[in-house]
Amino acid sequence: SASRRRxxxxxxxxxxxxxxxxxxxxxxxxxxxxxxxxxxxxxxxPLLALYREGREQGGFxxxxxxxxxxxxxxxxxxxxxxxxxxxxxxGRAYPVSDIELASRLSxxxxxxxxxxxxxxxxxxxxxxxxxxxxKHVTRMLQDPRSAALIDNFAGQWLxxxxxxxxxxxxxxxxxxxxxxxxxxxxxxxxxxxxxVREDRSAIDLLRGDYTFLNERLALHYGIRTVKGPQFxxxxxxxxxIRRGILGQGSxxxxxxxxxx
Numbered sequence: 001s002a003s004r005r006r007x008x009x010x011x012x013x014x015x016x017x018x019x020x021x022x023x024x025x026x027x028x029x030x031x032x033x034x035x036x037x038x039x040x041x042x043x044x045x046p047l048l049a050l051y052r053e054g055r056e057q058g059g060f061x062x063x064x065x066x067x068x069x070x071x072x073x074x075x076x077x078x079x080x081x082x083x084x085x086x087x088x089x090x091g092r093a094y095p096v097s098d099i100e101l102a103s104r105l106s107x108x109x110x111x112x113x114x115x116x117x118x119x120x121x122x123x124x125x126x127x128x129x130x131x132x133x134x135k136h137v138t139r140m141l142q143d144p145r146s147a148a149l150i151d152n153f154a155g156q157w158l159x160x161x162x163x164x165x166x167x168x169x170x171x172x173x174x175x176x177x178x179x180x181x182x183x184x185x186x187x188x189x190x191x192x193x194x195x196v197r198e199d200r201s202a203i204d205l206l207r208g209d210y211t212f213l214n215e216r217l218a219l220h221y222g223i224r225t226v227k228g229p230q231f232x233x234x235x236x237x238x239x240x241i242r243r244g245i246l247g248q249g250s251x252x253x254x255x256x257x258x259x260x
């Protein structure tokens with residue numbers, strides 16, 4: 001499987017030395033990804049000790065499995081650790097290191113760990129350079145993993161995660177259903193994504209003259225020219241009151257009393 005190939009970057013030969021070298025290579029590769037920084041001997045030695053214990057019971061793969069179990073509960077994997085530099089003054093701003101910047105960037109754009117390309121640039125001390133940083137941001141936004149920016153950042157910032165549990169009073173608005181609720185959320189997600197992908201002005205959040213509709217949502221807005229369940233871009237007439245996110249059903253639902 002793909003996940004096994006990511007773990008077993010080598011296979012040992014018949015000799016004991018081959019197994020030792022291969023296990024060291026595997027664990028160093030995994031530690032670098034998990035801890036998101038250069039690897040030291042102090043990082044690897046405890047894992048190698050667990051590998052040797054596991055190998056006695058379950059062979060080479062059993063040893064790697066035991067070491068990986070320990071790696072996945074390490075605080076350095078579970079938490080994003082940043083250490084203040086020795087010369088940092090209380091209340092004063094200071095630049096984060098390239099390694100820390102790589103994690104900040106990756107968790108913001110991908111909600112996941114940095115890839116090898118980003119870590120390589122950070123280890124060389126090049127990520128802080130504006131041209132290099134711009135190159136990696138552009139590359140990461142073009143990666144499918146950047147969908148996490150829409151789901152997580154927009155979901156938290158605009159409270160879109162609350163839409164599934166929010167709705168008007170059923171007796172007053174009997175036509176409101178879950179299809180409409182889902183369409184509300186998807187409209188805002190697609191709108192926010194377009195701002196990011198097209199590098200549009202943040203002011204367009206309030207004045208954007210377009211949105212994304214399917215038939216169910218369009219009918220709710222009184223539009224009868226959109227057909228089918230698929231969302232597509234729709235341009236609002238000039239000065240329409242639904243321009244920007246403040247006219248979208250998701251924001252209005254989240255900020256309204258249920259009887260309005």
